[in-house]
Amino acid sequence: MPATKKLILVVIDGLTPSMLEDTLERSVAPSLGLLAEHGRYRRAISTFPSLTPVCLSALATGAHPDVHEIPHLVWYHRGERRLVEYGSSFGAVRAAGTKQSLIDTIYGLNASHLGRGAVTVYEALEDAGLTAAAINITCYRGRHAHRPTVPFLTRPAHGPKRFFFYNLFESDVTGAPLSVRNRPRGTIDAYAAAVGRWLVTRDGFDFLVFYLSDYDYASHAQGPDAAHAALARCDEAVGTLIEAAGGADEFLERYAVILCSDHGQTTVSEVAKLQDVFPDELVTASNRAGMVYTDGDPGALAQRLDGNPAVEAVLWREGGEAVARRDGAELRFGPAGTSGDAAILDHPDGLERAWAALANPNAGELIVSAAPGWEFADLAGRHHSGGGSHGSLVVGDSEVPMLAVGLDVLPASIVEVMPAVLGYFGVPVPSYARTLTKT
Numbered sequence: 140m141p142a143t144k145k146l147i148l149v150v151i152d153g154l155t156p157s158m159l160e161d162t163l164e165r166s167v168a169p170s171l172g173l174l175a176e177h178g179r180y181r182r183a184i185s186t187f188p189s190l191t192p193v194c195l196s197a198l199a200t201g202a203h204p205d206v207h208e209i210p211h212l213v214w215y216h217r218g219e220r221r222l223v224e225y226g227s228s229f230g231a232v233r234a235a236g237t238k239q240s241l242i243d244t245i246y247g248l249n250a251s252h253l254g255r256g257a258v259t260v261y262e263a264l265e266d267a268g269l270t271a272a273a274i275n276i277t278c279y280r281g282r283h284a285h286r287p288t289v290p291f292l293t294r295p296a297h298g299p300k301r302f303f304f305y306n307l308f309e310s311d312v313t314g315a316p317l318s319v320r321n322r323p324r325g326t327i328d329a330y331a332a333a334v335g336r337w338l339v340t341r342d343g344f345d346f347l348v349f350y351l352s353d354y355d356y357a358s359h360a361q362g363p364d365a366a367h368a369a370l371a372r373c374d375e376a377v378g379t380l381i382e383a384a385g386g387a388d389e390f391l392e393r394y395a396v397i398l399c400s401d402h403g404q405t406t407v408s409e410v411a412k413l414q415d416v417f418p419d420e421l422v423t424a425s426n427r428a429g430m431v432y433t434d435g436d437p438g439a440l441a442q443r444l445d446g447n448p449a450v451e452a453v454l455w456r457e458g459g460e461a462v463a464r465r466d467g468a469e470l471r472f473g474p475a476g477t478s479g480d481a482a483i484l485d486h487p488d489g490l491e492r493a494w495a496a497l498a499n500p501n502a503g504e505l506i507v508s509a510a511p512g513w514e515f516a517d518l519a520g521r522h523h524s525g526g527g528s529h530g531s532l533v534v535g536d537s538e539v540p541m542l543a544v545g546l547d548v549l550p551a552s553i554v555e556v557m558p559a560v561l562g563y564f565g566v567p568v569p570s571y572a573r574t575l576t577k578t
């Protein structure tokens with residue numbers, strides 16, 4: 140049966156399930172409360188490394204990194220023999236080359252890094268004749284060329300028909316205010332809300348991704364489950380869409396909604412420099428995941444991390460199998476089955492996520508998942524110690540809230556969101572994606 144309502148995907152970056160559940164319990168977020176009241180809710184699982192570019196690509200493509208090929212916030216591009224840094228910190232961006240980092244983040248991720256075998260939700264829907272819209276989400280690859288709106292960029296970006304990306308690309312003139320004026324006060328999400336209001340007022344899409352990035356920024360600084368003011372602003376931003384539709388009844392009449400985050404966050408108080416353990420290898424590390432690019436024996440290198448308090452699990456490939464090592468014990472797994480201590484990867488979707496991370500052609504030979512409480516310093520030595528972070532396989536980094544209003548499926552993983560959207564519109568899912576059963 141074809142969908143009768145349009146669909147909005149709201150992504151609140153870094154929102155933990157516990158934060159949303161507590162906020163709903165206390166009835167202090169009227170717009171999120173309205174959605175919860177009319178929808179179904181569960182905790183769902185992210186991908187690995189549980190870092191924003193990896194997760195947003197998983198949301199947009201319905202694939203883990205084995206298919207979408209975005210490995211980390213910072214990684215080594217073997218073909219171009221250089222680092223790619225999507226913005227771990229201002230310092231890390233400077234260390235990697237500011238201009239190159241901006242180009243990688245604005246263009247490269249979508250134009251060249253995102254796997255050719257992956258299909259984005261925008262491509263799939265627009266190929267089926269529907270209109271897709273995206274606001275600020277960094278995984279935006281689509282069929283429509285958009286000229287930049289600022290003089291310092293010259294190349295077009297290819298996004299969905301309705302495409303809004305931090306004032307740099309705007310498919311339509313909406314009058315929304317400049318987004319980067321005051322990030323800590325939530326001006327990026329204020330921009331998203333203004334564009335969202337414009338789109339809802341004009342009924343300008345079949346499917347809209349409404350991406351709110353400011354919550355993650357606040358949660359990194361204040362720690363998980365503490366950024367109440369930032370979540371209140373997210374609630375207001377969602378409220379802007381409801382208001383633009385003419386109120387709660389009209390909004391629910393016109394739109395189905397999926398609301399989720401891309402990953403969780405956990406408290407960090409300790410910092411390690413992974414590069415110090417591997418002075419002769421190329422290490423890319425940021426937040427709570429690291430990778431080592433090496434011509435050496437990854438199994439031997441992994442042993443160097445035995446007893447390292449910053450490290451929980453180390454992953455690498457050996458022949459057709461993958462190996463996970465934790466506290467000196469090993470688990471081998473692959474298509475032929477598993478052997479060893481299964482508790483090593485007892486994380487949510489642990490085997491599947493670890494396998495997919497290693498099967499990414501852009502990943503390092505060794506992937507390191509941080510222990511609770513620890514973060515790996517980035518290229519510039521920056522970290523979030525005293526605040527919140529994410530990136531590892533642990534539950535707190537990996538669980539996300541998942542709320543579905545007006546759908547007959549409820550995604551259990553962020554890779555199930557794209558197939559849920561395609562299924563809603565009756566569009567076939569790509570062969571790599573999961574087919575969801577109605578619940």
Ligand SMILES: [Zn+2]
Nearest residue numbers: 152153191401
């Ligand atoms: Zn994120």
